[in-house]
Amino acid sequence: MVSTQSTESIAKVVLAVTVVLAAWLGLVFILGARGAFVTVPGAVPLPILIGALTPIILFLLAFWVSRAFRELVMSLDLRLLAGIQAWRFAGLGFVALYAHGVLPGLFAWPAGLGDIAIGITAPWIALALIRKPSFAASKTFLVWNLLGILDLVVAVGTGAVGSGLALGVAGELTTRPMAMLPLVLIPAYFVPLFIMLHLAALFQARRLAVFGESAEWTLCACPQKV
Numbered sequence: 001m002v003s004t005q006s007t008e009s010i011a012k013v014v015l016a017v018t019v020v021l022a023a024w025l026g027l028v029f030i031l032g033a034r035g036a037f038v039t040v041p042g043a044v045p046l047p048i049l050i051g052a053l054t055p056i057i058l059f060l061l062a063f064w065v066s067r068a069f070r071e072l073v074m075s076l077d078l079r080l081l082a083g084i085q086a087w088r089f090a091g092l093g094f095v096a097l098y099a100h101g102v103l104p105g106l107f108a109w110p111a112g113l114g115d116i117a118i119g120i121t122a123p124w125i126a127l128a129l130i131r132k133p134s135f136a137a138s139k140t141f142l143v144w145n146l147l148g149i150l151d152l153v154v155a156v157g158t159g160a161v162g163s164g165l166a167l168g169v170a171g172e173l174t175t176r177p178m179a180m181l182p183l184v185l186i187p188a189y190f191v192p193l194f195i196m197l198h199l200a201a202l203f204q205a206r207r208l209a210v211f212g213e214s215a216e217w218t219l220c221a222c223p224q225k226v
Contacts, residue, residue, distance in 0.1 A: 009068035010075070017072070021193075024055065028188045029181070037179040037188060041168030045160055048179055051188035052156055059196045063203070073200045074207065078136050079129045081201045085148060085194065086122035091115020097177070104173040106165075107158045114151030118144075136201070137209040145198045145205070152191050159187065 028051065031037060037047040062069045094112030097103040125144055128135045135141055162175040177183050 010072050013066070013068045013072050017069075025185075025189055028185060032179075032181040032184040032188070035180070037184050038176065039163060039179065041166035041172075041174060041176075042164065045163045045175070045179060048184070048187050049156070049160060052192050055192040056195055056199075059192075059199070074204055076200055076204070078133075078201055078204055079126045081197050082122055082129060083126040084122075084197060086119050086126075088115040088122070088148075088194065089119030091119065101173065102177055104162050104175065107155070107162045107175050107178075110158050111151075111155035114154060118148045118151055134208065136205045141205055142202070145202050149195055149198045152195055156187055156191060 031047075031051075037045070037051065039045050039047065063073055064070075091112045091114065094103060094108040094115070098105050098108035098112070121144065125141065128141075159175045159178055163179075166172060166174040166176075178187055
């Protein structure tokens with residue numbers, strides 16, 4: 001049973017996370033409007049890579065050092081975590097932008113089809129969790145989340161490769177639009193956010209697989225910090 005003190009700590013963390021998410025979105029929007037993520041043709045898109053990796057690193061660090069944050073992550077509704085991934089069906093937009101000559105196929109096809117696959121299967125995964133909560137400990141759930149992360153890593157990777165291979169010649173299709181508003185919100189905000197949701201689901205799945213459906217999350221192996 002969660003103590004009153006623990007509940008209050010989690011409530012404070014929820015507020016802090018909400019503020020951080022809003023501030024993060026605002027920061028990406030401001031930097032995107034100023035062109036801070038745009039790099040010259042042929043250069044590795046370090047600003048976007050930093051923007052995508054930094055939130056994930058901070059998430060893992062917070063999960064490791066903060067007991068209250070860890071409890072919050074482990075209390076998130078798995079059905080909601082899976083259901084939110086359905087929004088990735090919007091990856092169809094990448095394919096559409098390729099068809100209209102905006103994005104290169106090297107990036108658009110793997111990123112778009114991967115997102116569509118995860119988005120289409122997300123409702124099925126959520127329904128399976130509703131019917132049988134122990135489904136979270138299944139190999140299917142594990143593989144689905146790993147594939148979801150892999151898709152996002154491939155998308156960022158192909159985007160970086162596409163930027164690095166750009167020659168800067170007239171009429172060349174590059175991933176430059178992904179470094180400008182509004183598309184920059186995808187790699188610099190939504191990609192790390194979706195990865196964090198997958199990680200949260202995997203952490204809970206591991207707990208369920210190790211301790212069972214009714215067992216409580218043990219913190220004995222983690223730092224006792226708040």
